Amino acid sequence: MPSYKLIYTDNKGRAEVSRLLFALAGQEYEDVRWTRETFQTEKQNLLFGQIPVLEVDGKQYAQSMAIAGFLAREFGFHGKTSVEQMEVDQVIGIINDIFSALIKQFHEQDEEKKADIIKQNNETTFPKFISFFEEILKNNNTGFYVGDKLGFADVAAFDTLSKIEAGINMDDFPLVKANKEKVASNERVAKWLQDRPVTQF
Numbered sequence: 001m002p003s004y005k006l007i008y009t010d011n012k013g014r015a016e017v018s019r020l021l022f023a024l025a026g027q028e029y030e031d032v033r034w035t036r037e038t039f040q041t042e043k044q045n046l047l048f049g050q051i052p053v054l055e056v057d058g059k060q061y062a063q064s065m066a067i068a069g070f071l072a073r074e075f076g077f078h079g080k081t082s083v084e085q086m087e088v089d090q091v092i093g094i095i096n097d098i099f100s101a102l103i104k105q106f107h108e109q110d111e112e113k114k115a116d117i118i119k120q121n122n123e124t125t126f127p128k129f130i131s132f133f134e135e136i137l138k139n140n141n142t143g144f145y146v147g148d149k150l151g152f153a154d155v156a157a158f159d160t161l162s163k164i165e166a167g168i169n170m171d172d173f174p175l176v177k178a179n180k181e182k183v184a185s186n187e188r189v190a191k192w193l194q195d196r197p198v199t200q201f
């Protein structure tokens with residue numbers, strides 16, 4: 001088994017899906033959490049100067065979803081067929097769309113504009129994308145986004161929903177809510193959720 005080192009800040013951010021996959025697999029890895037200052041001094045040594053970075057046997061790889069997709073394939077949590085893999089990518093695409101909207105509210109400095117973006121996200125943008133999740137779960141009819149067992153799409157959706165659900169009435173999305181509870185009650189995930197550092201984002 002190769003050695004894995006995941007480099008990010010002490011936030012969930014773009015690294016938590018990979019951390020959840022490590023937890024789900026019960027796979028040892030080095031969970032490196034840089035301070036903002038360390039990131040600034042070390043970024044010149046990183047591929048592309050961005051985080052997260054995954055080191056596999058000392059070699060660096062970037063792009064959060066490429067990293068998570070790799071780990072999902074390595075640990076057997078990706079789709080079993082190319083159609084299932086497309087179904088996983090479909091969920092990841094929705095997650096990327098949600099993340100783009102979330103980043104806008106996160107980076108806005110003007111308080112009034114920020115409040116408008118948050119309102120738009122909570123009332124329109126996020127519910128629209130969560131309704132896509134609901135439709136996928138309804139069509140798949142197994143309780144999971146892809147296939148009939150917990151995998152990459154489920155933990156990725158779980159992580160994203162955890163970041164946005166405070167402003168959403170999740171009772172409007174019963175299948176999404178039930179899937180999220182399934183992820184949280186997986187023994188390994190539950191242990192990670194209990195043990196992981198408490199961070200704001």
Ligand SMILES: N[C@@H](CCC(=O)N[C@@H](CS)C(=O)NCC(=O)O)C(=O)O
Pocket residue numbers: 013014049050051052062063064065
């Ligand atoms: N698409 C990339 C974006 C990575 C990214 O923007 N990371 C931020 C931290 S969350 C970063 O490294 N920012 C510093 C920079 O871009 O110089 C991914 O998903 O990994």
